[in-house]
Amino acid sequence: MNDEPDDRTSFADLGLRPELLRALSGLGYEEPTPIQREAIPPLSAGRDLLGQAATGTGKTAAFALPVLERMAGGERDRRAPFALVLVPTRELAVQVSEAVHRYGRELGARVLPIYGGQPIGRQLRVLEQGVDVVVATPGRAVDHLSRGTLKLEHLEVVVLDEADEMLDMGFAEDLDTILAETPADRQTVLFSATMPGRIDRLARTHLSDPVRITIGREQAEPGEAPRVRQSAYVVPRAHKPAALGRVLDVEAPTAAIVFCRTRDEVDQLTETLNGRGYRAESLHGGISQEQRDRVMTRLRNGTADLLVATDVAARGLDIEQLTHVVNYNVPSAPESYVHRIGRIGRAGREGVAITLAEPREHGMLKTIERVTKQRIHMEKVPTIADLRARKLELTRAALHESLLEDDLESFRVVVETLTDEFDVMEVALAAVKLAHEATGAAADEEEIPEYVPRSGxxxxxxxxxxxxxxxxxxxxxxxxxxxxxxxxxxxxxxxxxxxxxxxxxxxxxxxxxxxxxxxxxxxxxxxxxxxxxxxxxxxxxxxxxxxxxxxxxxxxxxxxxx
CATH class of the missing domain: 3.30.70.330 (RRM (RNA recognition motif) domain)
Structure with a gap:
């Protein structure tokens, strides 16, 4: 029996009501993350809060649980929204809305996501009937304000989630318009992965004596491998498509996002990767919302394994099975790098961040390392020999799995017939060769020249x-x-x-x-x-x-x- 005291904080220690505790237990939440431990008490007490937290640290629950706690604890006009959560993209609006609904199910919380690309009629009907929490993109929120269908005079809480992304997307004026329509004594919560000067100005303008919290991505224990393995390959531009294909062949991601700079680059690279045998989908501003929804469905249900996207098009995406993020070019700002790799290594899962840098971009990697205070390991592009070894290993693993799990008895007659004429080892070698070729063994390719900084x-x-x-x-x-x-x-x-x-x-x-x-x-x-x-x-x-x-x-x- 272990008599040592357990000093870990539980959700019950944070003073949450029983309905919320039961919801968290049913969802498998065992103990709060650092951002939840730090943010829930002051938010439940009604304080404003300015939080710096990377994606994947649990910040949705950090603001949603106090909102529900406060909402259930007092008398109010049930027809007017209690809280407004502003987010940069429709995908994030849906994700946050679903999370608030799950946490507040026993409280009967009424949650409505409002965003562009969805028929406005349903949104109008639900707003007319009454809603507790509205989760909105800034543009659609302003649209409803101008129509008079979103009434904020009784609002008690405003949450700005991923505020830096909203400013990057040009929503600064919309945020000012929305906040001007809310009561002066409201509670205001601002979360951002990065804290550039414009975020600080936004906080000084709209927050009152906020509690300040900074939570980095959870680090591995000493001696453990980091949750997100960060690496980079220096490759001449002409060889980047081939280099990316080789890296992906060796890494074998479950699902990956490849970030490109332009629409044309997205389309060209998607075509190249599909030609290499990957199931790649493109995502950029030139595709319709209906196409975008189909792409995301294919990625989430496993019928696609690579998403090639521009930064703007991929904002707000949360793909649970994502294992790899690839920067096809070095991001122009360290903040972009932080946002991109924040999509992996979440909830304790391991992830891999890969950057392909042209020789002239080598110095930019050092800048990112300095700003993020994280090491990016320089790697050599896999050679043809590396590819062949990896393909053979995949073949060996597939055969091993088949030997353990498959019913092979129906094939015995084939082997016995062949062993009358050939040695059993020769039969096995021929079978392995056919299995290996069926997996798409590496074609003969040119070697990619190794980058040598000073004397190539x-x-x-x-x-x-x-x-x-x-x-x-x-x-x-x-x-x-x-x-x-x-x-x-x-x-x-x-x-x-x-x-x-x-x-x-x-x-x-x-x-x-x-x-x-x-x-x-x-x-x-x-x-x-x-x-x-x-x-x-x-x-x-x-x-x-x-x-x-x-x-x-x-x-x-x-x-x-x-």
Whole structure:
């Protein structure tokens, strides 16, 4: 018998009423998370609260339970909403609404999600009949306010959930409009995963003497593996689709989101991944709400395993079976990185965050590490040999499972017939070969060049051809046949190396690195040979680009007669 005192906090210790405790027990909640322990007591007491908490820390229950506790504890006009929860997306509106309904079932809580893309008639009818908690996107809430169908004069609680996302999506003016229609003595709760200056300004304007809480993602115990494994691969742009395919082949995610910058990139990458055998779906602003709903249904029921999406289109998504998040490009801001990886490693589950960085983006990874105070491990892109080994391991695992679980007796006659002619080991090898090929064994592919920051093979070769970094360029000679020599207004004194020029030209002009000819680097300038047909494209592409953090002049060499 263990006589040691149990100092863990329970939901009962937080003073919640029996109806809520029974609901939590029925849902399998055993003890509160850190954000729930910190937030529920002051919110139940009516205090304003400013909370910084990552997705997956349990913040929905942290504000929903006190709202229900307070709502059930006093007299009020049952026709008017008691609480308004504002969220950035329709998916999050539905998720929060479902959670509040589950927690408040025994209290008879009436909850209504209102968002765009849903017929407004039903929303009007429910609002007319009376509702306790409204969960709304800002745009649709303003729409109802203008119609006079959402009345907030008796509102007692306003919750701004994922406030930084709402500001990023351009809802700042809508938030001001909505909050202006609420009573001055309301309770205001603001949760945000990040705390940029604009969130602090929003809090100073609309919160009164708030309790401040900061809860990071739950960390693993010392010696344990982190819940979210963060890794990055430095890959030239031209090889990124192949590199992503290989990484996914090795990782074998249950479900993954791949984040891209543009709609075109989403569509192209979705097509590439489907061609590789994945069941990929695209999600961006160019698809209809009906298509979006179908995509999410396929992902949740397992008929799709990859979602390729833009940041805006994927906001508010909560996919329970998600195991991997992939940044196809390095996010432009650390806050975006935080939001993306916040979708995995939730409720104690492990997750994997993968970033594909082009050579020129390598420094941005260090910035993200510094801001998030989390290590991103640099990995090597899986080789063809790695892929083959992984495929063989999957085949072995499938055969092992079949041997343990399947009824194989009906196949015995086939084996016995063959062993009259062949050794049993040969029969087994042939069967494994067929099983392996049926799983889609890796096709012959080109090896992806390994990124070497300071002295990669291409840099060394071009350094030798053009004098490299240690010698002044020779007296300019005629360009090679079919090539044009370009003048770049930066050289050795700016830290320019051959691989910097190759990376910039290949990345910005989408030129294959093998097509770039001799490179010569002097103290204050460099000379680069590119194909005649691509010269003007390279000049135009590099006009607004930076090399080693600075904008440079790029033009044809002066003595080039063209």
């Amino acid at each position: 093979p291409a840099g060394e070769r071009r350094g030798r051809e053009g004098g490299g970094e240690r010698r002044e360029p020779r007296r300019p000679r005629r360009p090679s046949a079919g090539m044009t020599r370009l003048f770049v207004g930066a050289g050795r004194s700016s830290g320019i190396r051959p691989q910097d020029l190759v990376g910039a030209i290949a990345g910005e002009a989408r030129l294959n690195g093998r097509d770039i000819g001799a490179i010569e680097i002097a103290d204050r300038f460099s000379l680069v040979e590119v194909p005649d047909s691509a010269a003007q494209q390279v000049i135009a592409s590099l006009r607004g680009a930076t090399i080693k953090g600075r904008k440079v002049t790029v033009r044809r060499e002066r003595d080039d007669p063209r």
